[in-house]
Amino acid sequence: MVNTSATHKPFSLSRFIVRVLTYLTLAAIAFVILIPFAWTISTALKTPRQALMYPPEWIPNPVVWENFISAWTAKPFDVFYRNSLLVAGLSIVGQMLSCSLVAYAFARLRFPGRDVLFLIVLSTMMIPFQVLIIPRFVLFKNLGWLNTLLPLIIPRFFGGAFNTFLLRQFFMTIPLELDDAAKIDGCNHWDIFWRIILPLSKPALGAVMVFEFLDNWDDFLGPLIYISSEKNYTVALGLNAFRNDYFMEWNLFMAAAAVAMAVPLVIFFIAQKYFIQGIALTGAGGLKQ
Amino acid sequence: MQWQLNRNQPSGARTLAIPIRLGALFRMGTRQSEALTGYLFISPWIVGFLVFTLGPFAATVVLSFMEWNLIQAPEFVGLENYIQLLNDPLFWQSLKVTTVYAMGRVPLGIIVGIAAAMLLNQPIKFVGLWRVIYYMPVVLPPVAVSLLWMWIFNPDYGILNGILWTVFGFRGVAWLQDEFWVLPSLMMMAIWAMLGRNMIIYLSGLQSIARELYEAAEIDGAGAWSKFITITIPMLTPIIFFNLVMGLMDSFKLFTQAFVMTGGGPRYASLFYVYYLYQHAFQRFHMGYASAMAWVFFLIIMAFTLLIFRSSRAWVYYEGTLKGK
Numbered sequence: 001m002v003n004t005s006a007t008h009k010p011f012s013l014s015r016f017i018v019r020v021l022t023y024l025t026l027a028a029i030a031f032v033i034l035i036p037f038a039w040t041i042s043t044a045l046k047t048p049r050q051a052l053m054y055p056p057e058w059i060p061n062p063v064v065w066e067n068f069i070s071a072w073t074a075k076p077f078d079v080f081y082r083n084s085l086l087v088a089g090l091s092i093v094g095q096m097l098s099c100s101l102v103a104y105a106f107a108r109l110r111f112p113g114r115d116v117l118f119l120i121v122l123s124t125m126m127i128p129f130q131v132l133i134i135p136r137f138v139l140f141k142n143l144g145w146l147n148t149l150l151p152l153i154i155p156r157f158f159g160g161a162f163n164t165f166l167l168r169q170f171f172m173t174i175p176l177e178l179d180d181a182a183k184i185d186g187c188n189h190w191d192i193f194w195r196i197i198l199p200l201s202k203p204a205l206g207a208v209m210v211f212e213f214l215d216n217w218d219d220f221l222g223p224l225i226y227i228s229s230e231k232n233y234t235v236a237l238g239l240n241a242f243r244n245d246y247f248m249e250w251n252l253f254m255a256a257a258a259v260a261m262a263v264p265l266v267i268f269f270i271a272q273k274y275f276i277q278g279i280a281l282t283g284a285g286g287l288k289q
Numbered sequence: 290m291q292w293q294l295n296r297n298q299p300s301g302a303r304t305l306a307i308p309i310r311l312g313a314l315f316r317m318g319t320r321q322s323e324a325l326t327g328y329l330f331i332s333p334w335i336v337g338f339l340v341f342t343l344g345p346f347a348a349t350v351v352l353s354f355m356e357w358n359l360i361q362a363p364e365f366v367g368l369e370n371y372i373q374l375l376n377d378p379l380f381w382q383s384l385k386v387t388t389v390y391a392m393g394r395v396p397l398g399i400i401v402g403i404a405a406a407m408l409l410n411q412p413i414k415f416v417g418l419w420r421v422i423y424y425m426p427v428v429l430p431p432v433a434v435s436l437l438w439m440w441i442f443n444p445d446y447g448i449l450n451g452i453l454w455t456v457f458g459f460r461g462v463a464w465l466q467d468e469f470w471v472l473p474s475l476m477m478m479a480i481w482a483m484l485g486r487n488m489i490i491y492l493s494g495l496q497s498i499a500r501e502l503y504e505a506a507e508i509d510g511a512g513a514w515s516k517f518i519t520i521t522i523p524m525l526t527p528i529i530f531f532n533l534v535m536g537l538m539d540s541f542k543l544f545t546q547a548f549v550m551t552g553g554g555p556r557y558a559s560l561f562y563v564y565y566l567y568q569h570a571f572q573r574f575h576m577g578y579a580s581a582m583a584w585v586f587f588l589i590i591m592a593f594t595l596l597i598f599r600s601s602r603a604w605v606y607y608e609g610t611l612k613g614k
Contacts, residue, residue: 023413033481110330127342130566239432243436
């Protein structure tokens with residue numbers, strides 16, 4: 001072992017107790033956080049009989065892996081997942097394109113009314129979607145877009161306050177000298193945006209990607225209002241319908257819920273650094289909603 | 290380097306170079322052509338703002354003076370919807386439910402968030418691991434979380450009553466089916482779901498507090514508690530303020546849990562505001578009435594936010610600003 005006696009303070013009982021208590025509390029909170037996850041998986045692997053036992057048991061016996069297949073086929077979950085991935089994928093493209101363009105203008109260009117307009121961008125964050133649902137519903141009804149995925153996708157191509165703000169904050173940190181050098185090389189603003197700012201903004205774009213994915217994956221009210229037939233359901237709608245159409249198949253419900261939760265969890269584990277980046281940039285704890 | 294460009298390379302963006310050339314065509318100065326480019330770049334947002342935000346926003350106001358079931362032509366009824374609203378006991382019930390929930394959830398969320406952040410702000414091992422575990426519930430889809438907690442709260446087969454019985458020998462209550470317990474149950478679930486989010490926000494706040502402040506206080510002989518009260522809390526007030534506004538907004542927007550888990554029951558004990566609005570708009574097609582509700586919802590949010598903003602001058606401490614008249 002490395003000799004640390006130079007920095008080592010003499011043993012103190014009170015400091016030792018504080019450390020033990022700290023770790024115990026940390027572990028206790030982690031335990032409470034993890035119990036519902038364990039309960040999901042435990043139930044998902046039980047027979048229907050064992051799922052409905054009182055008092056409940058933790059260890060599935062026998063372990064029924066087929067529950068995942070039964071849940072997946074009880075409703076066309078393949079269709080729901082395809083729809084959700086399609087919506088999330090296209091929304092990400094739409095937000096990355098539109099918000100980065102808008103953010104570039106607010107970060108780099110001078111035009112009359114810029115600061116007022118940016119203030120309006122920010123203030124739209126204070127108007128909850130719920131206030132606007134009725135006219136939006138009527139709008140999409142008149143466009144003939146009800147019961148399609150379009151109302152969930154198209155608006156994402158027209159900017160959005162949260163992601164615009166996030167990207168603008170990041171663009172502001174890129175030194176202006178780069179722009180000047182590019183201008184001397186004969187670049188116009190589109191070139192600067194496309195070839196200098198965007199390639200340097202991968203961390204912020206990554207944050208937009210993960211936030212936008214989760215925002216779509218987690219949305220329920222939007223799909224609920226716009227979509228009526230099962231072939232256009234997203235995963236969130238599918239889960240809800242699954243529970244409504246069946247009765248007490250909690251082992252299957254938990255299997256379906258476990259898969260729906262696994263997708264964003266995997267993304268979170270992979271893309272942690274983008275989360276932290278996005279949180280640092282916006283000061284919000286992630287997720288718009 | 291990436292930004293040293295090869296000028297011989299064909300520009301992939303000829304179409305978007307148009308404003309610059311247009312500028313040259315009309316003999317504009319660089320200032321004007323820059324402005325033109327600016328407006329062009331923000332045009333997606335302008336269109337989106339007009340079509341998806343400002344338009345619907347104005348339409349909500351107009352519709353709130355109409356009676357409309359989506360089938361017949363809308364009919365102007367003046368203040369009728371608002372008068373009905375004031376005389377609707379369920380409207381008041383939904384306001385009460387939402388306010389009670391917010392008053393429990395928001396302060397609890399702040400307290401738990403600060404506590405968790407302070408634990409993680411100490412010199413401990415595996416900070417990354419703890420952080421990941423605490424944050425996990427934040428990313429989950431609310432519908433799946435709602436299903437999971439319905440199952441946890443299940444009076445007969447749920448794990449909550451199971452633990453209460455096997456560990457403590459209590460017979461648990463019927464949580465979501467109990468008029469008194471339904472809101473505390475939903476608060477419990479919300480704390481679980483958002484602990485990580487609050488923790489992250491406060492953790493970044495704690496880490497930005499200068500060490501010298503604590504050192505100076507220690508020299509003055511301050512104990513742990515007085516350091517917490519006189520340094521930590523005042524330095525965190527901007528974040529607490531932000532949390533207060535967002536938490537309130539989140540409480541007022543709550544929908545999925547009411548729709549999936551309780552259906553507003555038992556006996557309207559969890560009739561959340563947006564859920565009641567949804568019932569009028571999309572189950573009974575009272576579009577005018579629901580629009581009035583939406584508009585009132587917006588006014589409430591604004592009023593609360595303004596109130597918090599106003600009062601914040603007295604209690605939010607922003608570093609670098611001088612307090613005084």
